[in-house]
Amino acid sequence: MDPIKLETDVLVIGAGGAGIYAAIEAARAGNRVLLADRSLIGRGGATVMAMMTVAVALADAAPDAPEFHLADTLASGRSLSDPEMARLLCEEGPDRIREMDDWGVGWARDDSGAITSAHAPGHDRPRCVYVDFLNTGPAVSKTLRKVLNRADGITRVGDLQIVDLVVKDGAAAGAVGVDIASGRPVLISAGATVLATGGLTRLYRRSSASSNMGGDGYALALRAGAELIDMEFVQFFPIGHLAPRLIGLDPIMWDPFRYKLGGLLLNGEMQPFTDRYGAPEDGRYVITRDTATYAILKEVEAGRGTPHGGAYLSFAHVGREALEAAFGPVIKKLAANGIDLTEMPVEVAPIAHYHMGGVKADPLMETAVPGLLVAGEAVGGANGANRLSGNAITEALVFGHRAGRSAAEFVASRGGQAPLQESDAATALDLVSASAAPSNDNVANQVAALQELMTRDVGPFRTEAGLKRALTALGRMAEDLGDAPPGRPGPFTPERTDWFDLRNMLLVARAVTTAALSRTESRGAHQREDFPGQLDEWTCNQAIALEGDALRIAVAQNAAAKLKAASA
Amino acid sequence: MTEIARLVIQRGSEDEDPRTEAFDTPFEPGQSVLDGLRWIRANKDASLAFRYSCISANACKECMLRLDGKVVYACLARLEPREMRLEPLADKPWLRDLATEIAPPGERMGAAARKETAK
Numbered sequence: 001m002d003p004i005k006l007e008t009d010v011l012v013i014g015a016g017g018a019g020i021y022a023a024i025e026a027a028r029a030g031n032r033v034l035l036a037d038r039s040l041i042g043r044g045g046a047t048v049m050a051m052m053t054v055a056v057a058l059a060d061a062a063p064d065a066p067e068f069h070l071a072d073t074l075a076s077g078r079s080l081s082d083p084e085m086a087r088l089l090c091e092e093g094p095d096r097i098r099e100m101d102d103w104g105v106g107w108a109r110d111d112s113g114a115i116t117s118a119h120a121p122g123h124d125r126p127r128c129v130y131v132d133f134l135n136t137g138p139a140v141s142k143t144l145r146k147v148l149n150r151a152d153g154i155t156r157v158g159d160l161q162i163v164d165l166v167v168k169d170g171a172a173a174g175a176v177g178v179d180i181a182s183g184r185p186v187l188i189s190a191g192a193t194v195l196a197t198g199g200l201t202r203l204y205r206r207s208s209a210s211s212n213m214g215g216d217g218y219a220l221a222l223r224a225g226a227e228l229i230d231m232e233f234v235q236f237f238p239i240g241h242l243a244p245r246l247i248g249l250d251p252i253m254w255d256p257f258r259y260k261l262g263g264l265l266l267n268g269e270m271q272p273f274t275d276r277y278g279a280p281e282d283g284r285y286v287i288t289r290d291t292a293t294y295a296i297l298k299e300v301e302a303g304r305g306t307p308h309g310g311a312y313l314s315f316a317h318v319g320r321e322a323l324e325a326a327f328g329p330v331i332k333k334l335a336a337n338g339i340d341l342t343e344m345p346v347e348v349a350p351i352a353h354y355h356m357g358g359v360k361a362d363p364l365m366e367t368a369v370p371g372l373l374v375a376g377e378a379v380g381g382a383n384g385a386n387r388l389s390g391n392a393i394t395e396a397l398v399f400g401h402r403a404g405r406s407a408a409e410f411v412a413s414r415g416g417q418a419p420l421q422e423s424d425a426a427t428a429l430d431l432v433s434a435s436a437a438p439s440n441d442n443v444a445n446q447v448a449a450l451q452e453l454m455t456r457d458v459g460p461f462r463t464e465a466g467l468k469r470a471l472t473a474l475g476r477m478a479e480d481l482g483d484a485p486p487g488r489p490g491p492f493t494p495e496r497t498d499w500f501d502l503r504n505m506l507l508v509a510r511a512v513t514t515a516a517l518s519r520t521e522s523r524g525a526h527q528r529e530d531f532p533g534q535l536d537e538w539t540c541n542q543a544i545a546l547e548g549d550a551l552r553i554a555v556a557q558n559a560a561a562k563l564k565a566a567s568a
Numbered sequence: 569m570t571e572i573a574r575l576v577i578q579r580g581s582e583d584e585d586p587r588t589e590a591f592d593t594p595f596e597p598g599q600s601v602l603d604g605l606r607w608i609r610a611n612k613d614a615s616l617a618f619r620y621s622c623i624s625a626n627a628c629k630e631c632m633l634r635l636d637g638k639v640v641y642a643c644l645a646r647l648e649p650r651e652m653r654l655e656p657l658a659d660k661p662w663l664r665d666l667a668t669e670i671a672p673p674g675e676r677m678g679a680a681a682r683k684e685t686a687k
Binding site: 040044159445 | 598
C-alpha cells in the first residue's frame with residue numbers, strides 16, 4: 001500500500017497541553033508544524049482530565065518565589081529530582097501561567113483581582129491556581145485549542161497513530177504511522193520531532209487518565225535510541241473512586257472535595273488510620289500521595305479494608321448546606337448515581353495517575369537523539385520519586401513551550417532536509433502494512449491481562465518474587481504477540497490499534513519492572529516490601545536504554561546529591 | 569448481582585455488507601453502555617469498532633453513538649437488562665461498526681493530505 005506522505009518542519013506527537021504548547025511555540029518561530037494525535041486534538045491525554053490545581057509561585061495574593069516552589073518540589077521528589085529540570089519548571093511556571101491568563105483561561109481571582117491560590121499537600125504555602133475546582137483541565141485544554149486554531153502554520157491531524165520514529169544519519173527525521181480512518185500507512189518527514197505523548201497509566205487496570213496513554217512515547221524513544229530515566233516511579237492517586245459504581249464523573253473528583261471541605265479517610269471499621277503511617281487525619285488535607293497510597297493499601301492488607309478493597313471517604317460531618325454550596329451541580333450528578341454524601345461514605349482506593357519517569361532530557365528538552373525533543377509528562381527527571389501535587393500542568397506548559405522553541409532552533413541550525421523516501425523507513429512501513437491471520441488470541445483481552453499483571457506485581461508494593469514473575473510473564477506475552485498485527489489494514493481496526501499499543505506497552509512495562517527490580521530500597525512511589533527503608537546509596541537515578549532486544553540500566557548519582565557532596 | 573443486557577450492534581463498513589450482531593453482556597447495575605462495549609471487545613470480539621478515550625468521565629466527548637435511535641454518550645447511558653439497539657451516528661462519515669469520523673473536517677488526514685498536494 002502506498003503511504004500518505006506528509007512534510008513538515010516540526011512534528012509534534014500528542015495534542016494534550018504539552019503538545020499544543022510546543023506546536024504554538026514552534027509556529028511562533030515561523031515553522032510549519034504538524035500536530036498529530038491518535039484520538040481527537042486536545043481531547044485525549046491527561047490535560048483535559050486534570051480536575052484540580054496548577055502549582056506556580058505567582059506571589060499575586062501573598063509572598064512567594066520560585067525558589068520556595070523549587071524547595072518543595074525537590075523535597076517531594078525524595079532527593080531524586082533533577083534540580084535543573086525542577087528549577088526550569090518552577091522559574092518559568094509564572095510566565096506560562098500569565099500567558100495562559102492573557103489567553104483568557106480565567107484563573108480564579110479574589111475580590112481585589114489577584115489570582116487566588118489554594119494550599120495543596122506538600123506545599124509550604126498556598127501556591128496552586130485553578131479555574132474552578134473540577135474544571136481546571138478542561139479550561140486549560142479549551143484555551144490552548146482556541147490559541148492553536150488561530151495560529152498560522154499548524155496542521156492538525158487527529159486519528160493518526162504513530163508507530164515508529166525514523167532516525168536518519170543519526171538524527172530524528174520524522175515518523176511512520178497509521179491513518180486510523182483509512183488504515184493507510186503514513187510517512188512523515190520532519191526537521192525536528194517533539195514527543196508529547198503523556199504517561200503510562202494504561203498499563204494499570206484502574207487509572208485516572210485517558211485510555212490512550214499507554215506509554216507509547218517511551219517505547220518510540222527507546223527504539224529510536226533515546227534513554228529513559230526514573231521508570232520505577234509510577235504515581236498512584238490515593239483516593240480514586242472505587243464504589244458505588246459511578247458514571248460521568250472523573251475518578252479523581254474527590255480531591256477537590258477534600259481541598260474545600262476536608263473529609264475523613266476511614267478504614268473498613270470506620271476508624272481513622274493514617275496516623276499509624278505517620279500522617280494524622282485531622283480533617284485538614286495535608287497527607288502526601290505516596291504516604292496516603294501506602295496507608296490505604298496497608299490497611300486493606302491487614303484486613304481492615306472496605307468491601308471493595310479500599311478505604312472510606314466520609315463527608316457526613318460536613319452537612320448538606322456546605323456540600324451544596326461548594327459543589328451544587330456535582331451533588332446532583334452524585335444523586336443520579338444513587339450517592340448521598342450526607343448519608344453515606346464512598347469507597348476510594350489508589351489508582352494509577354501519573355508517571356514521574358520518562359524520556360531523559362536536558363533543560364532544553366533535548367534527548368540523546370539529535371532533533372528528538374520531549375515535552376510534558378513524557379519527560380523524566382523533574383519530579384524524582386514523587387511528584388508534588390499541581391506540578392503536572394505546570395510541567396506540560398513549561399516543558400511544551402521549551403520543547404517547541406528548541407525544535408525551532410534545531411530546524412534553523414540544521415537547514416532543509418530532503419524528504420524521506422520509503423527506503424528510509426522500510427521496516428516500519430512494512431509493519432504498518434503487514435497482514436496476519438486474525439489471531440485466536442483476543443488482543444483486547446491481552447491488554448487487560450497486562451493491566452492485571454502490572455496492578456498485582458508492579459503496583460505500589462513490590463517484591464523481588466513478584467517483579468521476577470512479572471518479567472517472565474511479560475517475556476511470554478511478547479512472544480505471543482508475534483511480529484505482525486492481526487487482520488488486514490482498513491478503516492478503524494481496533495484490534496490492529498491495540499496490537500501496536502500492546503507492542504509498546506510490553507516494552508514500557510518491562511522498563512518499569514526492570515528498574516523496580518534493580519532498586520533495592522523503598523522511596524516515594526517505589527515501595528519494596530523486601531527492602532522497606534530508604535538508603536543513601538540509592539540516592540541515584542537509573543537510566544535505561546535499548547540494546548538489541550535487551551534493556552540496559554546505567555546508574556548515575558543524582559545531580560542534587562552530587563552538588564551537596566561537593567559543597568560538604 | 570449480575571444481569572444480562574442484549575446489545576444489538578450494527579457491524580461492517582462501506583466495503584462490507586451491513587449486518588447486525590447481538591451480544592449478551594453481563595453487567596452490574598450502575599454500569600454504562602461503554603462498559604458493555606468494552607466487555608465485548610475483551611471477551612468476545614476485539615474487532616468491534618467504537619470510539620472512546622476518557623473511559624467514564626465524559627471529558628473527551630468521543631463515545632457518541634445512537635442508542636435505540638437516539639444520540640447518546642455511551643459512557644453516560646446505563647446498561648439495562650433488555651435488548652438495546654446500537655448504531656453509529658447518522659450524520660458523520662461512517663468508518664466501521666459504531667465508529668464514525670467525528671473530528672472537525674480541518675483536523676482529518678484528508679485535509680492534511682490535500683494541503684500537501686496543493687503545495
